Amino acid sequence: MEDLAMYIIEILMNSIHASSHNIICNIEIDTHEDLLTIIVEDDGKGMEEQFLNNITNPFVTTRKTRKIGLGVSFLQSLCDQCNGKLVIKSRPNIGTITIATLPYSHWDIPPLGNIGEMMMLCIQANPDIEFMLYFKKDNINFLFDTKEIKKILDGVKINEPDILLWLKDYINQGIKGENQ
Ligand SMILES: Nc1ncnc2c1ncn2[C@@H]1O[C@H](COP(=O)(O)OP(=O)(O)OP(=O)(O)O)[C@@H](O)[C@H]1O
Ligand SMILES: [Mg+2]
Numbered sequence: 001m002e003d004l005a006m007y008i009i010e011i012l013m014n015s016i017h018a019s020s021h022n023i024i025c026n027i028e029i030d031t032h033e034d035l036l037t038i039i040v041e042d043d044g045k046g047m048e049e050q051f052l053n054n055i056t057n058p059f060v061t062t063r064k065t066r067k068i069g070l071g072v073s074f075l076q077s078l079c080d081q082c083n084g085k086l087v088i089k090s091r092p093n094i095g096t097i098t099i100a101t102l103p104y105s106h107w108d109i110p111p112l113g114n115i116g117e118m119m120m121l122c123i124q125a126n127p128d129i130e131f132m133l134y135f136k137k138d139n140i141n142f143l144f145d146t147k148e149i150k151k152i153l154d155g156v157k158i159n160e161p162d163i164l165l166w167l168k169d170y171i172n173q174g175i176k177g178e179n180q
Contacts, residue, residue: 003113004038007078010071011040011098012122018044018096022130027115029104029137036104043095052090075100082106116172119144120164127159135175142174
């Protein structure tokens, strides 16, 4: 996959498919420590321990349409390739947290990609899920929360096309530190 947003959206999709109500995505880049941390946390249906132990195996899936699942194994491969680490913790009926830590300057780390579009796609199809994005890179701190946006929208649907396009730009500017 050519950018990190594509890896992250796979993990977000898993949280969406797990019937989550709240999904938090945390992306932190610490250039000093040379550390990239990606965390996706949800309050979805979670997984049993035995299932979780095998989750990075592509043949482990609850998919009905094909017998392999690729989202988690793709991220695991990226972590393996870059001397990073993937940790997934989950509790049935409580939720799941996926934590990827990677050396930021490793040559195999793809570019960040379009994080605004990634969030837009998630919100577009799931306007009733609350998404939080927290982005931190050195002195840039950007927080995006659909609950806050919905308050401002005052009844206007968050997945109206104009609003979605605005959100995408707002997020992409925010993570560059342009909204501060
Ligand atoms: N956040 C989550 N909450 C609950 N179950 C999860 C979560 N993430 C993954 N799973 C479980 O792990 C399985 C494997 O996930 P993975 O993303 O690797 O494949 P998939 O989602 O089945 O297929 P694909 O990602 O290729 O569409 C899923 O089928 C699902 O049962
Ligand atoms: Mg998946």
